[in-house]
Amino acid sequence: MTYIKDKRNFSALMRDTNSPFLPAAEQDENPVEVGFVLQQHFSMSAFTAAVDTLVTANLVRTTPLFNYQTYAAETSPVISDLGIEIAAQGTLKAFDHKPLPDLLIICGGYRCSTQQHPELTRTLKQADSKKLLIGGLWNGAIALAHAGLLDQLSCALHPDNHAYIREQFPKVRVSEQVIVSEGNRHTSAGPVSAMEMMLQLIGELRGMNITRAIREILSCDQISEKGNIRISQPGDNPCLPQNLRDIMELMAANIEEPISVDELTVCIGISRRQIERLFQNHLETSPGRYYLELRITHARRLLLQSNESITNIALASGFVSTSHFSNCYKDYFGVSPSLAREQAKTLAFNTPCPQAAVC
Template identity: 60%
Template sequence: MADSIIKRDFSKTISNTNKVFLKDNDDQQKLVKVGFVLLENFSMVAFTGAVDVLVTANLVLPGKAFDYMTLGINSRMVTSDLGIDIATGGTVETLPIQHRNELDILIICGGFRCSLEPNAKLTTCLKAADKLGITLGGLWNGAVALAHAGLLDNMECAAHPDNHAYMRERFPNLKVSGNTLVVGNKRASCAGPVSALEMMLKLIGQLQGDAVVRAVREILSCDQVAENQDSVPLQVGDNPTFPEPLRNIIELMRNNIEEPLNLEELSECMTISRRQMERLFQTHLDTSPSRYYLELRITHARRLLLQSNESITNVSLACGFVSTSHFSNCFKDYFGLSPSAARQKINT
């Protein structure tokens, strides 16, 4: 009987927050394999940001969608810009022989102190990868290696600003972009750590779609600071493009999870008619105020349930449910399993 449960869909905004808990692990999909060539003194933060996108995408997708490997050039031990030695899974000399048919994407990880001179081993590897149709990319100044291999001729690429003059002088057949990242057909490049994350998001977007990108971004970029802004809100639904009345209502809902307000009370507190409130939610969130409020409470319950040892009864009360059975039914409607089963699943 439990196998026949049909889950209720969360509204779009809150669905991104809960996506990792809604996936069906029985689904199968093609595994995309990504290789990272680590140059000596590569940017650790740019590299780990790029990898973090792949790892997080695996969390929000059914099954394992991405795998990655690391490669050195002259040695399997590479020193990062932080002075930390990283043991790679191989070298670029072994790639054409052992791994080239396994890779879908190959990215060169540069950094502030990386050499800009050509490397014959790396050039040979990149040309072989290009012939196989592998997507090629560069982090920080990793695009320089692609340019040395002649793989960016008549193309646009991004690189760290300190390398623009060198690239324009050395490679007149390519266009150095004023943007922080460029993602095109079989090529991707970025200028630094923040754009490394964005570049990888665009690449997985091409493969998995915008919904996955939104879910990954919500996890990794919750504290991203906008230009000229000291801080940004961390909560779901804090979209600066929303009208102020809508943002205020959402904030009021969020502050009253344990003792939910009814729609009339929300309307009175915001000095807005119930009809106006319903139009705001329908227009900007494609849902009703009552459903959105319930989903906020269910999402809060999911966090408490999986991140604390509180009893299910206490979690139910903390999220405004007077009846544990009603809470269990609502939770099961959205997540497809009971609160106790959800807690057991996450701990196994």
């Protein structure tokens, strides 16, 4: 297989997979500040789903895109629905002497109180006056309704609270959808929709490329309509032609000893030209380039996740020599394999603890 020197950028399909390890682009924007207001008995699963998307967004770029902090609606620590106490980093009174975050999310839960919390209402009205983004998880929309921020608007919340909010807030339109975004209001009904709501917000704030990269990491085990629970692979996309999916699967199964395009034509039963058109039309790349990127991605995983020698990794990834592998790796990732491994170890050693502490 011929290595083409000027191909240094991953094609679209493989770019998302490798985005956390690519050289940093220039970024002048400051991180988006996100504040999670934890109510007593908040849904831990909805909260962690939302936070996980932000943490993963930071992982897919070498500079942080988001900062997040937790705030207690009343006192800290806050008890979650699982009985686990979370030591919030502050209370709502903190906003008396510090700016509100760019995005304020109210974390509700099945057993959260539906009564109005005056301090929370005041904080939400303050955020609204500054045109900030405001969100609600599970039944966090109830707090927004108490503050009058959902009048004449639709919202999503857990079905258990639909009757209550229809009765108490006739100006609020309760949606049967699990996610609703209207203006700067964003609400969701449960843990899965909490992640989807955050992905939508991240796409709006940072672009869909970031969202696709996050999905690449977090959506590997989604169950298909047929109940398929196999780990998802690039060739599993049902929108791709079956011939192309078969070729991609063959390539993935033959990393250590790559097979030629001529061999692929025999296995699949179509011509070289048809194979080239399939890759160009559906993946906007060539078969050779896709195969190289698949192998360099395989090598990157072995390099950063094992202690195997660079020589063994090169051979296991189908490269004819260590120098060939090193040149390819540096062209795509901007650093040599040895330096990439060293940087990964340094990063792991210096990575701070998560911001939300569990008591």
